[in-house]
Amino acid sequence: MTIVRQPTRAGVRDAAAKMTAILPPTPLLIAEIRGVDVAFKAESLQPIGAFKIRGAWHRLTTLDEAARKKGVVAFSSGNHAQGVAWAARELGMPAVVVMPDDAPVVKRESTLALGAEVVGCNRLTDSREKIAAHLAHARGAVLVPSFDDAWVIEGQGSAGIEAEDQFKELGFDGIEHVVTPCGGGGLAAGLALALPEARITVVEPEGWDDMRRSLEAGWIEEVPADAPPTACDSLQTRRVSQLTFDVLSRRSATGVAVSEVEVRAAQRWAAAKLRLVVEPGGAVAIAALLAGKVEPAENMLVLVSGGNVDPSAYAAVLGRAD
Template sequence: MTILRQPTRAGVRDAAAKVAAVVPQTPLFVLEIHGVKVSFKAECLQPIGAFKLRGAWHRLTAIEPVQREKGVVAFSSGNHAQGVAWAARRLGMPATIVMPADAPKAKRENTLALGAEVVSYDRATESREKIAARLAEARGAVLVPSFDDPWVIEGQGSAGIEAAAQMATLGLGAPSRVVVPCGGGGLAAGLTLALPEATITVAEPEGWDDMRRSLEAGWIEPVGDAPPPTACDALQTLRVSPLTFDVLARRGATGVAVSEAEIRTAQRWAAEKLRLVVEPGGAVALAAVLTGKVPVEPGLLVLLSGGNVDLAAYGAVLAGAG
């Protein structure tokens, strides 16, 4: 019987050491909300504009050197794509990314600029998982999922190790509650392992809040048919994985959903108060805090997970459209 590897806190600490050796820590901003100091981890300031390089780097560096020449295959709407492409280029590995045809132009162009091959698909009629699996098998490459992978989960959790150390340095104590954007749950699961004493709250767009519903039900609930349109391209995961769900469920994590209007308000708030560009999917945790869906309390840590915006759409948000 094959025993699948499980993500662990020790793995998260190993990933944190790996990541610290190749990129600087992302800043931690502290701002008062209702008189309480709240910490904001700015993963939008990563070299690829999102936290995803953490999991990609931890995963790709775990691949045996003899296997690396055959490369990796991943599927993503953009941020995981860039993380894998960034890590593969640094390691001299070929990378192929399966991306939806309607992926944001900037994310597609950035992935290509990092040297990856991009294979397009129709997200409404085709399965990115099946396309990627076929490509990986045909090429003998390693398949690197965006969240359903123990190394990827551990890598994303390295953000929590960093944030906790930064909060301690600033005299803020340990994180007591972490609010985190959630698509497939890789970042949320990694933070859960990294910060075992903290309460975890995942935030998702309305209609795409399958992790919230799954945690409430006690089993995995898919998004369902005909989900509503959302600006959060990074969070359009139709079904979370048992791997991420189990980590979160065991820790009693909970979830909240935010509207498209609340997300836009959060983007504007981040620009005005933090001077940060945050993409819609990266702003859902902030939206949950600003709307009062998550209590503001000492030790609150909010993840701003990405900043890869479409400039035209972002300009409209800043102008107050919607």
């Protein structure tokens, strides 16, 4: 019987120490929503434009020299791909990423520019997980999932440790409520481990809110085959992992879903109020507050998880009034 390593708060703290050694903290920005000052963690300003650099770095730095020579294989629509590619480049390792053919061009090009090999697949008919597993087996490489991995979860949670320190530096009380985007749940689970006293709310696009439904049901619910299209490509996970579900379930986390119109409004608000370029998936937590689905409160931490936008799509969003 294979024993699956479980993510821990100690592991999150180890990951945070690793991040402190290589990168400065991402900014904590304060902005008012309905008369309340709220703190926004700008993970969109990471070197790869997303928080995924954290989990990738924590995971890849655990590999020994023999494993590093054979490299890693990942599967991703773009942000995890860039995180793995960046970490692999810094560590001198080969990296292969299985990426849907319809992934944003900017994310594909960035992954290639970081030195990774990209293998395309059809999002609807292919299993990128199976393709990646076959490639890893054939090459003797290490498979690095985007969220179903204890080290990756711990790495993402380092954002919470960092934010907690920033709250203290600003003279705030401790973080009481975390509102975070959620795809497979790696970031949300990591934050739940990092901040054990905080309330956790996950936010997903409408029709892709499988973590919300899973937490309400008490077991994992998959995204239905007829899920509606969404601009939140980074949150299009059809099934969350047992690892992330278990962490969030134990913490009694809750979830809400936001519409495409609400996401676009959040992107515009982030540009105007935070001066941040935010991709659709990175804006869903902001959308939940603006739409009144989560009430703003003191000592609240909101994650702005990514900023890798398609330039033309983003320009269209800024030019809309819906």
